[in-house]
Amino acid sequence: MDIKKILFEELLDKVEKPGRYTGKEFNEIVKEENKSAVKIALAFPDLYEIGMSYLGFKILYEIINRRDDAVAERIFSPAVDMERLLRERQLPVFSLETYRPLNSFDIVGFTIQHELCFSNILNLLDLGGIPLKSEERKEEDPLVIAGGPGAFNPEPLYCFIDLFVIGEGEEIIEGIIEVYKKWKEEKGNRADLLEKLARLDGIYIPSHYKVSYFEDGKIKSIIPKKEEFIPIIKKRMISNFDQASYPLFPIVPNINVVHDRITLEVFRGCTRGCRFCQAGMIYRPVREKSVENLIKLADEILAHTGYEEISLSSLSSSDYSEIEKLITLLVDRFKEKGVGISLPSLRIDSFSVGLAQQVQRVRKTGLTFAPEVGTQRLRDVINKNVQEEDLYLSIRAAFKGGWRKIKLYFMVGLPTETDEDVEEIIRLMNKVDRMGREIIGRKININISVSAFVPKSHTPFQWDAQEEREALSKKIRYLKNKLNWRNISFSYPDINRSYLEAVFARGDRRLGEVLERAYYLGCKFDAWREQFNFEAWQKAFAESGLSMEFYANRVRKDDEILPWDHISCGVKKEYLLKEKEKALNGETTPDCRFDSCTSCGACERKDLIIWND
Amino acid sequence: MERLIRVKYCKNGPIKYISHLNLVQVFTRALRRADIPMVISGGFNPRFRMSFGPPLPLGISSTSEYLDIRVKKKIEPEDLIYRLNVVLPCGLKVLQAKIIPLPSDSLVKIISSAFYIITLKLKKSVINLSKEDLDQNKENLNREILREEKVDRELKDLKKEIDKNIKGFLNQEEIVIEKQTKKGIKKINTRPAIINMSVKKCQDQILEINLWLNIGQEGNLNPRYVVEAWLSNSGYIFDIKQICRDGLYIKNQEVIDY
Numbered sequence: 001m002d003i004k005k006i007l008f009e010e011l012l013d014k015v016e017k018p019g020r021y022t023g024k025e026f027n028e029i030v031k032e033e034n035k036s037a038v039k040i041a042l043a044f045p046d047l048y049e050i051g052m053s054y055l056g057f058k059i060l061y062e063i064i065n066r067r068d069d070a071v072a073e074r075i076f077s078p079a080v081d082m083e084r085l086l087r088e089r090q091l092p093v094f095s096l097e098t099y100r101p102l103n104s105f106d107i108v109g110f111t112i113q114h115e116l117c118f119s120n121i122l123n124l125l126d127l128g129g130i131p132l133k134s135e136e137r138k139e140e141d142p143l144v145i146a147g148g149p150g151a152f153n154p155e156p157l158y159c160f161i162d163l164f165v166i167g168e169g170e171e172i173i174e175g176i177i178e179v180y181k182k183w184k185e186e187k188g189n190r191a192d193l194l195e196k197l198a199r200l201d202g203i204y205i206p207s208h209y210k211v212s213y214f215e216d217g218k219i220k221s222i223i224p225k226k227e228e229f230i231p232i233i234k235k236r237m238i239s240n241f242d243q244a245s246y247p248l249f250p251i252v253p254n255i256n257v258v259h260d261r262i263t264l265e266v267f268r269g270c271t272r273g274c275r276f277c278q279a280g281m282i283y284r285p286v287r288e289k290s291v292e293n294l295i296k297l298a299d300e301i302l303a304h305t306g307y308e309e310i311s312l313s314s315l316s317s318s319d320y321s322e323i324e325k326l327i328t329l330l331v332d333r334f335k336e337k338g339v340g341i342s343l344p345s346l347r348i349d350s351f352s353v354g355l356a357q358q359v360q361r362v363r364k365t366g367l368t369f370a371p372e373v374g375t376q377r378l379r380d381v382i383n384k385n386v387q388e389e390d391l392y393l394s395i396r397a398a399f400k401g402g403w404r405k406i407k408l409y410f411m412v413g414l415p416t417e418t419d420e421d422v423e424e425i426i427r428l429m430n431k432v433d434r435m436g437r438e439i440i441g442r443k444i445n446i447n448i449s450v451s452a453f454v455p456k457s458h459t460p461f462q463w464d465a466q467e468e469r470e471a472l473s474k475k476i477r478y479l480k481n482k483l484n485w486r487n488i489s490f491s492y493p494d495i496n497r498s499y500l501e502a503v504f505a506r507g508d509r510r511l512g513e514v515l516e517r518a519y520y521l522g523c524k525f526d527a528w529r530e531q532f533n534f535e536a537w538q539k540a541f542a543e544s545g546l547s548m549e550f551y552a553n554r555v556r557k558d559d560e561i562l563p564w565d566h567i568s569c570g571v572k573k574e575y576l577l578k579e580k581e582k583a584l585n586g587e588t589t590p591d592c593r594f595d596s597c598t599s600c601g602a603c604e605r606k607d608l609i610i611w612n613d
Numbered sequence: 614m615e616r617l618i619r620v621k622y623c624k625n626g627p628i629k630y631i632s633h634l635n636l637v638q639v640f641t642r643a644l645r646r647a648d649i650p651m652v653i654s655g656g657f658n659p660r661f662r663m664s665f666g667p668p669l670p671l672g673i674s675s676t677s678e679y680l681d682i683r684v685k686k687k688i689e690p691e692d693l694i695y696r697l698n699v700v701l702p703c704g705l706k707v708l709q710a711k712i713i714p715l716p717s718d719s720l721v722k723i724i725s726s727a728f729y730i731i732t733l734k735l736k737k738s739v740i741n742l743s744k745e746d747l748d749q750n751k752e753n754l755n756r757e758i759l760r761e762e763k764v765d766r767e768l769k770d771l772k773k774e775i776d777k778n779i780k781g782f783l784n785q786e787e788i789v790i791e792k793q794t795k796k797g798i799k800k801i802n803t804r805p806a807i808i809n810m811s812v813k814k815c816q817d818q819i820l821e822i823n824l825w826l827n828i829g830q831e832g833n834l835n836p837r838y839v840v841e842a843w844l845s846n847s848g849y850i851f852d853i854k855q856i857c858r859d860g861l862y863i864k865n866q867e868v869i870d871y
Contacts, residue, residue: 009854012630013672019635022627024703026643254631254639254702306642306700337645338659 003091004099010089015081019255020048023074023096026252027304029065030097038177038184040064041095041105041142043075043128045112045120046527051076053259055313056111056148058247059170070177073097073105077120077524078127080531086127093127102128106180108142110161112150115504116497116527118157121146122519125160132516134162134207139190143180151204152235152282153457153564156504156511158206162194166567167202167235168268170245175200198229202236204567205229211509211563217550219508219561234568239605241268241287246297249304261309261342262301264294266326269602270315271592274372275383275583276414278456279315281576282569284602286319286593291326298330302339310334311342318343318352319593327358348386353397366447367398370409373417374424380586381416383579388428395432399439407447408432412475413467414453415583422475426482433487443487450476450490452498456505457564458571460579463556466502469495496534500526502552508563511551514544572601615652616684617717618693621709621869625674625857628704633668639702640680646700649693652683666720666861666868667727667833675858679720679868681713709869724868726808728825728860729836733851735818772815778847779810779822788846790838803842806834810843820851828861 012018031037042060044051051057057074064072073095078086086093092101102108108130110121122132130144131137137144146157147165154164165172176197183193198205208229212220224231238244246265253260267288270280289297298310310330312320320326330341341359346352348369356367371391372384379386398406410425429448436444452472455461466472476492483490504511518540525531541548556562558577565573575598582589592598624636631639641661644651651661662683669675690710697707782788788804806827813821824836836856844851863871 008627018630018672019632022630024627026646026700026702252639252642252702254628255635256638260638303646303648306645306647308641308645338651338653338661339645340659 003094003101006089006091007094007099011082011085014085016079017048017255019253020076020079021082021096022254023099025254027249028097028251029061029072031065031071033098034071036069036184038070038107038180039100039105040070040072040107040109040177041075041102042072043102043108043110043121043124044077045110045117045124046077046525047079048076048253049255049257052251052253052257054111054113055247055263055265056169058250058263059245060109060173061251062247062249063170063173063245064177067174067177069181073100075102075108075124075128077124080525083123083127092129093124103130103142105142106184107176108144109165110144110146111148112146112154112157113148114150114527115156115501115507117150118504118515119519119523119526121157122160122515123524126519132519133159135159137162137190143190143193145176149278149282152278152567152569153506154204154206154567155211155509155563156507156515158509159512160515161206162190163197164204164206165202165236166204166233167569168238171236171238172200172202176203202233204233206509209566213508213510217510217546219563219565222561222563222566232566232568235282235570237570237605238268238287242289242293246289248297248300250301252305252307259311260307261311262298262305262307263311263313264298264301265289265314266294266312266317266320266323267314270319271598272316272319272385273383273579273589273591273598275381275460275579276411276453276456278459281458281571281600283315284569284571284600288321291322291329294326295329295333298333302334302337308338309340309342311344313344316345316347318345318347318349318355323355324358327355331359348390348394350390350393350397353394353401356398357401366405366407367403368407368409369394371428372409372411373414373421374410374426374428375421377586378414378417378421380588381583382414383583383588385588385590391428392431392435396435396439399436399444404440405445405447406432407449410448410450410479411453412450412479413472415461415464417467422478425479429483429488433485446488448479448483448488448490450479450492452476452493452495454498454502454505457562458569458576460576460583462506462562462576463558463560463580465555466499466552468553469499472498494529494532497526497529497532499548499552500534500537503548504551506563507551510544510546514540514546517543570600570602570604572599575600614685614687615715616687617713617715618682618684618688618690619711619713619720619869620680620682620693620697620707622678622680622701622705622707623674623676624669624678624705625676626704628702629669629672629674632671633665636669637663637665639705643697643701643705644682647693647696649682649696650684650686650688652685664719664721666724667828669858670835670837673729673836673856673858677708677858677860677867677869679724679861681717681720711869720868723863723871724828724861725864726825726862727828727833727858728823728862730813730857730859731822731824731836731840731853732855732857733820733822733840734854735820736850736852772812775815775820775847775849776812778849779812779843782843782846783807783810788839788842790842792838801838803834803839807839810839819854 042057061072064070075095094101125132130141143162145163146161147169151164151166179196194205197203208225210225211222214220269283269286271286274280373379376388455464473495480490518537521536523536653659654662664681666679693710694707787802789800789802792799792801808825810824813823826834861868
């Protein structure tokens with residue numbers, strides 16, 4: 001069966017955006033067939049446009065393909081129209097490089113960016129001709145692995161994924177290849193392979209652990225099935241981030257993708273310590289790349305890609321220790337070539353606005369701020385170490401600096417939130433609006449994005465309940481009605497989706513069954529509003545005899561065994577508990593970069609290079 | 614010293630599936646990779662000064678597309694061709710380049726016609742069917758389930774017939790097609806845009822048609838619509854396998870030779 005021939009002769013003319021499926025972009029790596037090479041599919045459980053924006057796979061693609069003994073190819077979820085054509089013709093989902101079916105790879109590696117892509121993982125396995133469940137896979141089936149932030153609570157996927165990579169993939173992938181290669185030469189069986197891989201640090205093999213439950217559904221114990229399996233899996237982490245491998249030849253897509261620019265990762269981790277933020281915990285500690293190195297990288301990547309924009313990426317780029325120097329150097333260097341610099345995430349302070357002004361001397365695209373909540377009290381609870389006055393100063397600076405459009409992020413449903421906190425968002429907006437009119441002399445465009453708080457694992461709020469759906473909906477409706485001004489565009493979430501996210505974010509193994517049922521009921525692309533089918537999810541839960549409230553709306557006791565207790569991101573549980581207590585008392589915790597160590601545990605490693613001199 | 618360079622390139626293979634808008638970006642990035650000393654426009658959004666010929670619809674390949682670029686320093690056309698071809702993605706290739714005296718009208722303004730070759734594959738022929746058969750089978754025809762045994766003639770023999778059929782098709786006062794737009798279905802008379810249409814080759818179940826279309830103020834007609842209109846008018850059942858733009862003309866002269 002010649003997939004390529006059928007694709008080009010019959011399928012591409014019939015689908016929307018055929019450029020998603022052709023491959024052959026600049027910098028794509030197509031290797032000659034080599035039987036002994038370990039073939040790895042980097043499988044992204046969403047559309048091409050989303051997946052091609054993901055830095056993690058760019059990094060892995062280059063590391064793997066640099067080796068003579070390994071091949072990495074890309075696979076994305078086909079859109080619904082393409083999936084229908086594939087299923088009609090009984091064709092498997094295929095890689096963009098060699099149009100090879102998913103099940104012909106040695107290793108299939110998924111990234112889990114969020115909980116709402118779980119059903120797409122199942123769909124890709126099914127479309128790729130791979131049995132959904134680990135235990136049903138035969139010797140000739142690929143090893144199915146997964147990593148990314150979602151792997152920090154991997155349990156709902158425990159029966160579908162053979163092995164999880166906990167932590168930074170670039171640190172571990174080569175180890176996996178080595179073990180796999182050796183095992184292939186020795187012609188071992190699947191169980192052997194898993195046992196060998198289990199010896200690598202940062203590898204979690206769910207079938208090596210047994211989870212038992214109390215009658216009320218809480219976890220009784222999580223126990224390794226053999227003595228040699230470690231009880232707690234610690235995340236793998238790059239020790240020398242400055243010198244870590246960075247993709248110099250990223251693929252330049254031919255069609256528009258979400259982040260269509262050079263991503264220059266200036267640092268990893270964030271210690272601002274916002275208590276709702278999982279990324280702020282699991283990527284700790286902060287590790288920077290040096291200015292010299294970044295300039296060098298920018299030069300090379302630009303020469304290899306020709307992009308018109310370089311984005312300084314991280315969880316909070318204005319926190320980069322030499323940000324002014326870096327920006328000045330980059331702006332001056334690339335001005336002549338018509339290449340702009342952008343800062344995707346701005347902190348709320350006038351310093352950041354000054355930086356934005358410097359990088360956007362020409363392009364005034366709009367500034368985004370995240371005050372998150374309406375009152376200082378609640379802002380202290382979530383440890384968003386920002387004063388309301390900072391917000392006004394920043395916005396004032398933005399208006400004076402020529403911006404006519406701003407975007408503000410808010411969240412509702414946070415712990416301790418009262419009606420007054422929500423009400424205060426409106427007061428805050430009134431003030432911003434007035435400021436705009438005073439400075440500019442007319443109404444300014446404001447984009448407001450309100451989301452519903454989803455408690456995540458490995459955060460100080462991991463024990464907390466998500467607020468009831470009705471209450472969340474009411475708050476959002478209230479804001480929507482009150483902020484129904486002509487100069488405001490208001491975006492808000494589908495509460496049922498936030499609810500499902502909350503269920504799976506702290507789900508246990510029993511949700512595996514629910515997921516499978518939901519998949520067979522047709523659930524996929526849950527992150528896409530038009531595809532999300534909440535009724536099907538409810539049906540799947542009912543059929544499995546499990547309650548969504550148990551996962552989303554229940555407050556856990558401090559000593560309850562949490563489904564991810566055997567997965568460690570370095571940040572200690574005691575620290576999270578302490579942070580939870582402080583949150584309830586409205587006490588803040590300063591950033592350890594500018595204040596004393598908070599003893600979170602993330603740096604407790606001897607080989608770690610954290611600061612750049 | 615600013616220069617205007619006219620670049621002729623081809624677009625085929627996988628990259629024919631990208632839109633004109635994406636193509637502009639693909640070229641912008643390739644020009645930057647090739648380190649061509651492009652003139653950059655001022656304003657809020659700095660861009661390379663370049664302009665393309667009439668857009669090629671998605672899924673259509675071409676042997677002769679055009680692009681004008683402004684460079685700020687002297688660069689030899691041969692040098693430009695070489696440097697660009699090293700960094701263009703699969704399916705795009707620069708064939709020729711030449712310096713055009715300034716000032717010059719834009720390509721879109723001066724290009725007046727386009728030549729297409731459409732390759733079709735015979736699915737079923739209804740030539741042998743009687744009128745009753747046709748009426749009876751109308752439903753079935755649409756569902757493309759006409760029985761194979763009705764197809765008992767070589768396509769070769771059909772060349773003259775098809776030629777005649779096309780002549781009849783072109784003899785109509787109006788050839789109206791229905792175009793799906795965002796606002797609903799729009800009716801367009803395509804006849805004025807058709808300069809000529811004829812059979813190029815007819816062999817082994819493959820039919821090649823030459824189609825010459827006006828490009829101008831009235832717009833840039835997608836050749837697919839014309840062929841589809843002819844197919845539904847004639848009753849032949851072919852699959853359109855490929856459409857290739859094989860020339861862009863300024864007053865009967867290929868653009869690069871003008």
